[in-house]
Amino acid sequence: MDLRKFIDLDSLQKIQDQFSEATGLAAIAVDAEGKYLTKGSNFTDFCMKHTRMNEEGAKRCQKCDAEGSGTYYCHAGLMDFSTDIIINGEKVGAIIGGQVLPGVPDEDKFKTIARDLGIVEELYVTALKKVPVRSESMIRASADMLGNVVNQLVNLEYIKTMTQKRNKALDKEIDTIETSLNEVTEKTSNLQKIASMEKILSINASIEAARAGDAGVGFAVVAREFGEISKSSGDVYQRIHELVGTINKSVRNLTVEV
Template sequence: MIDIRKFVDLSALQSIQDQFSEATGLAAIAVDTEGKYITKGSNFTDFCMNYTRNSEEGVKRCETCDKDGRGTYFCHAGLMDFSSDIVIKGEKVGAIIGGQVLPAQPDEEKFRSIARELGINEEEYINALRKVPVRPETTIKAAAQMLGSIVNQLVNLEYIQAISGKRDSVLDSEIDSIKNSLNEVTAKTHDLQKVASMENILSINASIEAARAGEAGVGFAVVAREFGEISKSSGEVYERIHELVADIQKSVRNLTEIV
């Protein structure tokens, strides 16, 4: 599961959220997949926070709305709210929620009824209601979509940057590992080449001694000749390994320069 807190600049997200609320009058806050707050609330109303959510029944209904609400919708108390998922690679990693506004002048009698249901003082509730911003429904929907789009762009950009940085680190580590392995292979190849050279010298010496022995050394001469062929083949193989290692080292250097 992607943890949004590990890579998002929360101060930048908070700034965008605050500016949005200042410009539109809508409340806003970011939450993770469990509904826990990622940012501090912007432009939250007394009507919602100090009255509706401050009652036992009211907070239960609000939590249900927060959990089930999608897009732009009316909350249980009659205000318009919104919820826009924050998505990375098809996975929901959080949401930007808010609203707490009215699409038109409220029917105060209806809200008095809600106050009685929630056990809230009617007059205080209505006074708080009168301070709730009123915005056209089309404006509310457009603003919510705009905020959702901006937040998603920010989060996805920072996720890509975080992943790219991690991949670069891993790539650098792997390149260093390859270099070390190639250096070791090169050293071992040189050692084997030395052995092949010594084998070739021994083969030549054996052939000379076989020639001195005449007929008695014929069988020994055959063995010495075969030993020499093997030595020659081994030297060619070791030389080819050395060439291949050099090619790989060149490729690694080119890759390093690109990265």
């Protein structure tokens, strides 16, 4: 399921930006294949320009991205989060981010990480000092809140889109029904005319049979049967007209309700 087909990405971007501005947490939305849906909000140089630009650092980050779920600590000691976007039980994307510290960092620890990754320690520590510091409880609560908001938005837009599609399909089917009913009405009217003509012919035949006397007895029987058939046909066609009228009324009522 492609989120791009029904979600307003500008609205999603706005919510994401406001979240990051209010909390200091980085955030970005991705689709089911991990491709970006939005632009990153509040991404830190520590993560993006130093850790992820380093070959070994990038490998470790990718491993965290693939395995991380909920709110968790990344390999570099920061807290990240990943919340699935779910529609009808299917994962269609995720909102991920974090890039914050749960407390005052131990610079010696991060210097060790820098040396392990082959990054200049001073540059790494300088970038580290610009990383927002938030309590772990605040980080978890903020991540949960963003996940809930995004899921509600996406599901609301999905329902809205599906409803519009169903209404269009319903309108199309109603038009088809109305066209078919009009054709049935026309054909039935023609058959009613034929039935009326048959009845007249039956009456004429009965008159001619009476004039013929005994010689026309057999013909009179046929004429009577022909008349009964014509009468029955006329009743059937009249009932069809009544049913068509009822269906037409129901279709019009349905259109108004929709």
